[in-house]
Amino acid sequence: MSLSGWITIAVFFLCVVALTRPLGGFLKRVLEGERHLPGRMLGPLERGIYRLAGVEPTREQSWSQYALAVILFKVFCFIAVYALLRLQGVLPFNPGGLGAVAPDLAYNTAISFLTNTNWQSYSGETTLSPLSQMLALTVQNFVSAAAGIAIAAAIMRGFVRRSATTIGNFWADLVRVTLYVLLPACVLLTLFFVLEGVPQTLWSSVSAFTLEGRHQTIALGPVASQEAIKMLGTNGGGFFNTNSAHPFENPNALTNFVQMLCIFALGAGLTNMFGRMIGQEKQGWAIFSAMAALFLIGAGVLYWSEAHANPLFASLGLDGTLGNMEGKETRFGVAASALFATVTTDASCGAVNAMHESFLPLGGMVPLINMMLGEVIFGGVGSGLYGFLLFALIAVFMAGLMVGRTPEYLGKKIEAREIKMTMLAVLCLPLVMLGFTALAVVIPAGTSALSATGPHGFTEALYAYTSAAANNGSAFAGLTANSFWNVTLGIGMMIGRFFVIIPALAIAGSMAAKKVAAPTPGTFPTDNGLFIALVAGVIVIVGGLTFLPALALGPIVEHLAMLHGTTY
Amino acid sequence: MVLSQLRPALVLFLLLSALTGLAYPLGMTALANLLLPEKATGSLINAKGRVIGSSLIGQDFTAPRYFRGRPSATMGPDPRDASKTIAMPYNAAASLASNAGPTSKALLDQVTARTAQLRAENPDAMAQGWRIPVELVTSSASGLDPDISPDAALFQIARVAKARGLSPDRVRHLVQSQTEAPILGFLGEPHVNVLALNQALDRLGQ
Numbered sequence: 001m002s003l004s005g006w007i008t009i010a011v012f013f014l015c016v017v018a019l020t021r022p023l024g025g026f027l028k029r030v031l032e033g034e035r036h037l038p039g040r041m042l043g044p045l046e047r048g049i050y051r052l053a054g055v056e057p058t059r060e061q062s063w064s065q066y067a068l069a070v071i072l073f074k075v076f077c078f079i080a081v082y083a084l085l086r087l088q089g090v091l092p093f094n095p096g097g098l099g100a101v102a103p104d105l106a107y108n109t110a111i112s113f114l115t116n117t118n119w120q121s122y123s124g125e126t127t128l129s130p131l132s133q134m135l136a137l138t139v140q141n142f143v144s145a146a147a148g149i150a151i152a153a154a155i156m157r158g159f160v161r162r163s164a165t166t167i168g169n170f171w172a173d174l175v176r177v178t179l180y181v182l183l184p185a186c187v188l189l190t191l192f193f194v195l196e197g198v199p200q201t202l203w204s205s206v207s208a209f210t211l212e213g214r215h216q217t218i219a220l221g222p223v224a225s226q227e228a229i230k231m232l233g234t235n236g237g238g239f240f241n242t243n244s245a246h247p248f249e250n251p252n253a254l255t256n257f258v259q260m261l262c263i264f265a266l267g268a269g270l271t272n273m274f275g276r277m278i279g280q281e282k283q284g285w286a287i288f289s290a291m292a293a294l295f296l297i298g299a300g301v302l303y304w305s306e307a308h309a310n311p312l313f314a315s316l317g318l319d320g321t322l323g324n325m326e327g328k329e330t331r332f333g334v335a336a337s338a339l340f341a342t343v344t345t346d347a348s349c350g351a352v353n354a355m356h357e358s359f360l361p362l363g364g365m366v367p368l369i370n371m372m373l374g375e376v377i378f379g380g381v382g383s384g385l386y387g388f389l390l391f392a393l394i395a396v397f398m399a400g401l402m403v404g405r406t407p408e409y410l411g412k413k414i415e416a417r418e419i420k421m422t423m424l425a426v427l428c429l430p431l432v433m434l435g436f437t438a439l440a441v442v443i444p445a446g447t448s449a450l451s452a453t454g455p456h457g458f459t460e461a462l463y464a465y466t467s468a469a470a471n472n473g474s475a476f477a478g479l480t481a482n483s484f485w486n487v488t489l490g491i492g493m494m495i496g497r498f499f500v501i502i503p504a505l506a507i508a509g510s511m512a513a514k515k516v517a518a519p520t521p522g523t524f525p526t527d528n529g530l531f532i533a534l535v536a537g538v539i540v541i542v543g544g545l546t547f548l549p550a551l552a553l554g555p556i557v558e559h560l561a562m563l564h565g566t567t568y
Numbered sequence: 569m570v571l572s573q574l575r576p577a578l579v580l581f582l583l584l585s586a587l588t589g590l591a592y593p594l595g596m597t598a599l600a601n602l603l604l605p606e607k608a609t610g611s612l613i614n615a616k617g618r619v620i621g622s623s624l625i626g627q628d629f630t631a632p633r634y635f636r637g638r639p640s641a642t643m644g645p646d647p648r649d650a651s652k653t654i655a656m657p658y659n660a661a662a663s664l665a666s667n668a669g670p671t672s673k674a675l676l677d678q679v680t681a682r683t684a685q686l687r688a689e690n691p692d693a694m695a696q697g698w699r700i701p702v703e704l705v706t707s708s709a710s711g712l713d714p715d716i717s718p719d720a721a722l723f724q725i726a727r728v729a730k731a732r733g734l735s736p737d738r739v740r741h742l743v744q745s746q747t748e749a750p751i752l753g754f755l756g757e758p759h760v761n762v763l764a765l766n767q768a769l770d771r772l773g774q
Contacts, residue, residue, distance in 0.1 A: 004754040053579035072577040139589035199610045200600035208619045210627045217661040225593040242663040245709030247624040253756025319699035326706040330715040333757035357667040456669035478667035567673035
């Protein structure tokens with residue numbers, strides 16, 4: 001571990017803190033239809049879109065109408081992506097002459113991108129044409145992120161409003177986030193990435209004659225525009241197979257730093273937007289602090305782990321100063337790789353700049369735990385905040401049980417219906433993660449896809465279903481997904497998305513209808529250190545109790561085996 | 569209720585697709601090629617009228633007179649049977665990592681073999697007491713890593729200087745001039761671009 005590594009982590013964290021307030025203010029203005037700079041320039045476009053689509057932005061929806069609108073929109077997304085991939089061979093913009101994508105892979109990819117997961121069972125450069133990358137995938141990167149933020153805004157309205165029946169208009173939220181937040185930011189980010197060397201071209205490859213006289217075919221494409229939304233929308237689906245480790249996706253340490261900031265920026269901003277909507281920014285900072293504590297612990301542990309060379313190499317007499325460099329890039333080194341891995345799994349991004357499968361066992365366990373906790377540490381855009389609010393409800397519920405009072409959050413009573421819905425969402429994820437893993441490690445269709453044996457093979461399976469259900473998309477990428485995996489991972493991604501969104505919107509609907517009680521001396525305050533510690537504790541304990549046995553079978557056993565000198 | 573939402577769902581999907589899936593990437597492609605044509609097309613290096621590579625993408629170096637890059641796990645089609653794939657280091661058409669786990673026996677065997685090979689190829693450095701930098705025997709994440717650490721370059725000086733009939737000091741000076749420091753003093757690791765270093769070596773010889 002080096003001083004510059006710790007400085008990188010500290011400076012990164014300070015930048016996130018600095019971005020939180022301005023972004024929170026901006027997001028609130030956009031989603032509440034207030035005045036803002038991009039609105040003055042693109043306002044006519046927004047109104048034109050509403051006219052064509054027959055949308056009345058001021059006509060609000062109940063929680064069930066809002067949920068229905070989300071689902072209908074996702075149905076169209078699925079049909080379009082599936083069709084574009086299946087018809088790839090006959091569609092234009094396909095200079096490489098790539099054929100149709102197989103049915104199970106097209107299904108898996110469509111679900112993966114519409115749920116903001118971006119699990120990739122394919123290699124981008126050898127499977128997808130520029131048209132598929134742009135019209136099928138880039139579109140989903142935008143709209144799945146915009147839908148996530150829209151849903152978070154609707155849920156915030158539910159927590160804030162009093163005796164209300166509606167929580168906003170999904171169509172207006174979707175259009176505003178896309179037009180005013182994601183697109184302008186991505187235009188600037190694309191130009192920055194191109195300036196640093198990320199390609200943006202319609203050529204799909206170029207042929208080179210190397211210094212030693214060999215032919216080298218170099219894959220190219222419209223990379224920068226996809227890179228921008230991939231990070232900002234916490235999508236994570238790479239243009240190339242090796243994602244942000246590829247020098248064309250992430251050419252230097254500065255682009256790497258900016259990419260990490262993009263992953264956290266909107267998720268952090270949403271905590272502040274929530275505080276502003278309540279009228280107490282301190283409530284937002286309390287959420288931010290609980291998230292920040294869990295983030296810093298993860299980053300520290302992962303950096304510590306990867307700063308060691310693999311102990312199995314000890315007898316070879318190598319200079320291991322640089323740490324565990326298998327599956328890492330020289331320009332980033334272990335500090336920026338460890339930080340990136342923490343950030344990408346705290347949020348539901350899933351982009352990688354180093355191969356998580358090649359981390360030392362305890363290092364690889366950190367991304368796994370981050371995802372198991374539900375990706376509520378800043379989290380995916382939108383999904384992080386509403387996922388966190390579910391844990392906040394559990395925390396106040398537990399606090400209420402301890403002192404024998406009806407639990408309240410932000411002055412609203414938390415009753416049986418809210419807790420039932422919360423538990424539905426919180427229990428669905430482990431069911432998918434552990435259930436499918438158990439199935440996959442006992443049937444041949446499951447085990448035949450694993451690249452490793454022993455505890456590492458088990459972790460590979462566990463990581464895949466955890467990543468899918470948490471809508472992350474990163475992988476222990478030695479796994480070669482076959483149709484069994486494509487189908488079950490697709491189911492996992494859908495359950496992970498919609499069995500959180502729908503209960504969370506239902507909670508928002510019932511919260512919106514409640515009255516607000518004035519705080520009394522007996523009210524449990526939710527903006528102080530006690531609450532922060534309690535909710536962080538709930539997140540860790542719920543995750544810890546549920547997953548500890550599985551972690552013991554995977555990374556923990558592997559760590560002990562490694563120290564003992566065992567290989568598989 | 570469902571029917572009244574169908575029109576907005578379909579129309580918004582089509583409009584947002586056109587905006588984010590066509591107008592945005594194509595507009596950015598046009599703008600990028602207008603403002604930064606060389607970078608937008610992959611930072612290609614031209615020499616004697618043809619493309620010799622990209623300054624961002626590593627190349628496979630095996631000759632003793634060139635600095636080696638890191639091991640690469642990329643694969644490519646077998647020239648004798650296109651349905652099979654074989655090891656093809658630095659195949660920039662299909663980036664790939666080893667994805668070997670830390671307790672993989674295959675990884676340990678590979679690292680052991682690479683260590684033995686580097687020892688045999690660099691007897692002078694071994695005699696000077698060098699320990700082989702770990703990144704020279706472990707494969708990169710992209711399989712296309714263009715860089716090595718300054719130590720990994722200095723380790724190879726004796727071999728390269730001997731193969732080229734140059735003085736080691738002259739080669740060391742070249743490595744130092746090609747070393748890039750961390751951005752702002754802390755972001756990233758110090759590194760040397762192997763292709764740029766080898767090109768500079770070739771120019772030195774002329």
